[in-house]
Structures are given as structure tokens and as C-alpha cells.
Amino acid sequence: MREHRKPAGLAGEICQHLNKTANRPIPLIYPIVALQMLSLAAGSRKGLDGIKLNLLTLAIAPSAAGKEHGQSWLAKTAAQLKIGRHVVGGISSDVDMIRNLIDGDGRCCYRIDEIQGLFNAIKSKNANTYESKIGDLILTLATSRVYLFAGNHRRQFLDEIDRDIERLKKRIAKAEESPADDSEESTEAAEVQDVDKLNRALRWLFKKRDFIENGWPDPVVSIMGHSTPSGLDSLITEENIGSGLIGRCLVIRCAEEREKLQKIEETPFFGEVNMLNRLHLINNGSLQPLAVSEEARQMLDAIQRYYDQDQRLNAPVMGAIYARVMEQVNKVASLLALEADQVQPEHVSYAFALVARCIDDVGYLLQKDAAQRADATIADIALHTRAEIKRRLAAGKVKVEGIAPSSLKQTVLKCFAKLKQLTVQHGKNPKAIGKPDLYDQIVNRMVEVGDIQLKQTGKKTRYFLTEGR
The missing domain is CATH 1.10.287 (Helix Hairpins)
Structure with a gap:
């Protein structure tokens, strides 16, 4: 399976360019920036089986982690390609969205930082009528073959x-x-x-x-939203998954750690010109539906059979996510194949890897929501703690260098209030002296079953994520 940070073709080159030109790189979200750019350039072209190539993407990363670099690059590149009029900075009302659709000749990409403000306004009981209608209109425009005006x-x-x-x-x-x-x-x-x-x-x-x-045929409306964990993590709930919003989004949840500042590499002038020319050719290219190779079609059929199995398709809560996997895979594979005019196995492989990562992030955030509710059980808290530990050990340098037991515990407790509360209560209980608290019980069990490893090198003791986990 292709690694989800390294898409094929032009999208991969865009990611490489963004990594080199960022003050503080955040490579995990660059693939969705590249895909949004390809979607914008594709215009009204259709993908596999006539699917629309618009995207709803949500990137969640810490404040000041570098999210703005990809947003700025997309806006600048769209302006250079003379399609900047299709990029809009925000949504003020349902009428505003419809006007943008008409002014953009049926194409619009919303580039929204701190997008939690939009979702909070939509969900608020005190929202104005024009705000409360935005959520339904987003889904309607994103999915409609024909948009019928009220x-x-x-x-x-x-x-x-x-x-x-x-x-x-x-x-x-x-x-x-x-x-x-x-x-x-x-x-x-x-x-x-x-x-x-x-x-x-x-x-x-x-x-x-x-x-x-x-009626407006095949409106192409995309949203590229960014926010912080404190702003957007709470959006991933059973209610929002049931509404269909999250199932139609590619959600990327980055690690809590920021990358260090880097010296920006000077990019070759002709390299940037080449990227622009290729995007320009896509923008002015054929409107014919994409072809698909036999091997790629077999891979797509296998993915569909896997997610159409009853235990996934009708799973509680996550079934709504699994049911839309093929829609997302088809879109991503189609966008990667725009230059070649034919979907190849490497396009499907990457699309599946990216969508699988997004599903994993949605599952993690859903688990986090359950663990932080007032009625959360010990099982809910334990499941989220295990997931949090695995993510911490899989992030950046920690994956290679490991992390000290005390540092890992401090980090996990800092971001998980309920677990910290139980740990403090345990420490104050005279009967619990000398006994492991809930966090220690979870970690010890993870070592026993082989999820993580405790290694000692000289005087240093470090936890590592077990390979393949």
C-alpha cells in the first residue's frame, strides 16, 4: 500500500514543493492541499463513473503549526492560473453560497481557516436562519447532480x-x-x-x-477547512456522522507536536513553472470521463467488496463512514489520474491509503468524544487512552527514539482531563497506595499484548510502538 503522505504524479510534486518552501512543514496535510488544487483545476470534469471531483476536507493541527502555508499556496496558484475567482475565503450565509456559485459559473472552492466558527454557527440553537441553512446547503451542493433553487x-x-x-x-x-x-x-x-x-x-x-x-447542473463546490484540535476535534460526533457531513469529508488529524523551523530551500524557477503549466493543461484539458485500467478496476472492486461486508456497512455509527468509502476512493484516484487520463493501480493504492488514514482519524476522534462525555465508562476511557498512547509513539522522532515512561504519562494526562482526574483520585486514596493507577494498568496491558515495547539502552528506558501496530 502506498504511504498516505506520498501521492503519485503531480500531487506528489506539489507536496514536495510545499515541504521545501514551508517555514514550519506540516507534511501530513499537504496531500489534501494538492488534491484540492487538482480539483480546482479540473473544473467540471468528471471522474470515475461520472463522479464529481469536488472535495470536502478538514485538516486538524496545532495552532502555529504551519497550516497557513498550504492555504496561501493554493490561493496564489489559483490566481496565477487565472481561476482565483473560484476561490472564496468564507461563507457568510446560504444566499452568499448561491451567489458565489452563480458568479463562479458553477465552481467554488472555500478556503476557510478556523472553520470551527462556521460549524459552531451552524449548530448553535441561537443561529440566525441564514446561518442554520448553511449546513444543509453544503451537503446539497456537494452531492447534487442538479441544484434546484428555492x-x-x-x-x-x-x-x-x-x-x-x-x-x-x-x-x-x-x-x-x-x-x-x-x-x-x-x-x-x-x-x-x-x-x-x-x-x-x-x-x-x-x-x-x-x-x-x-436547475444548475453538477455544481462543483469544495471546502478546504483547517482548525486546531481544541476547535475541531469536537465536530466528530455520532450526531454529525449520522447527518452525513463527516462521511463526505476527508479528515486528517495531525499529531500534537509542531515541526521545527527549517531553512527554506530555494526552489528552481523552472520547477514551479512546470507545475503551473501542468495544472494549466489540466484546467484546459479534455472533459471526457476518465478511463481505468483493468488492474485498477479489479483493485477498486476488491475495496468495494471489503467495505460492503455487512459487519462494516451496517456497523453502528461508523457504518455511515464505510458506506461512502468508495465515493472518496474514486474521487482521490480520479484526481491523481487527471494528467494520465486513465486511473492506474498506483492511483487506487494511494487513494485507499489516504481514505483508510482518514477513517482511522475519524475513529480516533469518535473514541475521544465518547471518552470525554459526562457518562463515559472506564472502558471508553481505556480505549481512548490506548489510542492516544499509540499515536504519541507513532509521531515524528518518538517513533525512532522512543519516549521515557514519565514523559509519556505526563503528555497523555495533560491532554486527557478525565484520565488525569482518575489518576489524581487514585493518588489520594490511602487504599490504593502501591497499586497501579488506571493509566499504569493500561500501559502494562499494552506491553503484555505486544502493542508497545519497553526497551532499556544503558541508563535510558524508553517506550516504543511495536512494528506493524
Whole structure:
């Protein structure tokens, strides 16, 4: 299976570029930045089996960890490709989303930092009507084959576009009455005289009017959201999974540790130009559906059979996630294959690895939510503690160098209030003196079953994650 940080082709080169040019690299989230860029460049092109190539992605990482680098690069690159008008910085209301869809000719990518503010507004009992409607509209636009405007929205935007049509007709009439003067140097005057250009614009306005009146076909609306663990971890709940929101998102939960500042490498000028040219070719490329190799199709069928097994498809809570795995795998594989025009095994392999990682992160955060609830059981707390320990031992240098037992305990207790509370209570209980607290019991059991290892090198004692775990 391909490692989820190293996508194939152009996406991999984008990740490499972002790693080299970041003050504080955060490589785990660069693949979803690259995929969002490919989605934006693909426009209205369809993927495997006619699937829309829009993405909903959520990247969760500590504050000041470097999340803004990928966001800035996407906005800058979109501007260089002359598709920056399709990138929007936030959502203020449901009407704002619809207006952005119309202005962007059916394409829009929302680049939202601290996205928890949007979700908190959507979920709030005190939310204004225009805020509470945003959540449903996001799902509708992300999944609809045809977006049907509500009556009041249809009337509002038909009035506006009718006014635009009348203004443009007057410009065309004026241009036809006043033939262009060859000696005229004014750029503005030349534009007014370009009757062919104005007529093309008028035809497009009439087409948009038809879409508003009868339904907008295949809207391509993506969201690239970023936030911190304290801001977004709480979004992953049974309720939100049941609503369908999380199942349609690629969720990446980074480790708590920040990378050290690095000296930015000077990137070759022609390397950046090559990336831009390749994205430009995708943006102006064929709109034909992607082909798929026989081996890649067999791999996709195998993945579908695996996740369609009853114990996954109808699993409590997570069944809603497993049911949408193929949608996510197909989208990621299709985006990686845009240059080649055919989905290959390496595209499917990477797509499966990334989606599996996202499922793992959703499961971890769901477990965290259960463990932090007021009615959490000891079993809930123990399960989350095990998951937290494994993640700590799998992160960065700790995976290679290990971590001292005291440091691991201090780190885990610091981020898990309920476990810390039980540990403090244990220490105050005279009957518990000399007996292991809940944390120690969990760690000892993990060593017994081979999840983690305790190694001693000289005077140093360190915990390591067991290979393959």
C-alpha cells in the first residue's frame, strides 16, 4: 500500500514543493492541499463513473503549526492560473453560497481557516436562519447532480441576471452603432467595440439564467477547512456522522507536536513553472470521463467488496463512514489520474491509503468524544487512552527514539482531563497506595499484548510502538 503522505504524479510534486518552501512543514496535510488544487483545476470534469471531483476536507493541527502555508499556496496558484475567482475565503450565509456559485459559473472552492466558527454557527440553537441553512446547503451542493433553487432565491437571482442582460444588450447596441475606430488607443473603448466578445458574454448570461430557472447542473463546490484540535476535534460526533457531513469529508488529524523551523530551500524557477503549466493543461484539458485500467478496476472492486461486508456497512455509527468509502476512493484516484487520463493501480493504492488514514482519524476522534462525555465508562476511557498512547509513539522522532515512561504519562494526562482526574483520585486514596493507577494498568496491558515495547539502552528506558501496530 502506498504511504498516505506520498501521492503519485503531480500531487506528489506539489507536496514536495510545499515541504521545501514551508517555514514550519506540516507534511501530513499537504496531500489534501494538492488534491484540492487538482480539483480546482479540473473544473467540471468528471471522474470515475461520472463522479464529481469536488472535495470536502478538514485538516486538524496545532495552532502555529504551519497550516497557513498550504492555504496561501493554493490561493496564489489559483490566481496565477487565472481561476482565483473560484476561490472564496468564507461563507457568510446560504444566499452568499448561491451567489458565489452563480458568479463562479458553477465552481467554488472555500478556503476557510478556523472553520470551527462556521460549524459552531451552524449548530448553535441561537443561529440566525441564514446561518442554520448553511449546513444543509453544503451537503446539497456537494452531492447534487442538479441544484434546484428555492423559490425566493430563484426570483431574486432571476431579477438580478435580467438586469445584467439588459445592461449588456445596451452595450452591444451601442457598439454596433459605433464601429470601432482603428486609430482608437483606449483599452476601454476597444472592449466596448468588441461585439463578438459581448455577444459571447450575453449567450452565457442567458445560459446561466436557464440554470437558475430550471436547475444548475453538477455544481462543483469544495471546502478546504483547517482548525486546531481544541476547535475541531469536537465536530466528530455520532450526531454529525449520522447527518452525513463527516462521511463526505476527508479528515486528517495531525499529531500534537509542531515541526521545527527549517531553512527554506530555494526552489528552481523552472520547477514551479512546470507545475503551473501542468495544472494549466489540466484546467484546459479534455472533459471526457476518465478511463481505468483493468488492474485498477479489479483493485477498486476488491475495496468495494471489503467495505460492503455487512459487519462494516451496517456497523453502528461508523457504518455511515464505510458506506461512502468508495465515493472518496474514486474521487482521490480520479484526481491523481487527471494528467494520465486513465486511473492506474498506483492511483487506487494511494487513494485507499489516504481514505483508510482518514477513517482511522475519524475513529480516533469518535473514541475521544465518547471518552470525554459526562457518562463515559472506564472502558471508553481505556480505549481512548490506548489510542492516544499509540499515536504519541507513532509521531515524528518518538517513533525512532522512543519516549521515557514519565514523559509519556505526563503528555497523555495533560491532554486527557478525565484520565488525569482518575489518576489524581487514585493518588489520594490511602487504599490504593502501591497499586497501579488506571493509566499504569493500561500501559502494562499494552506491553503484555505486544502493542508497545519497553526497551532499556544503558541508563535510558524508553517506550516504543511495536512494528506493524
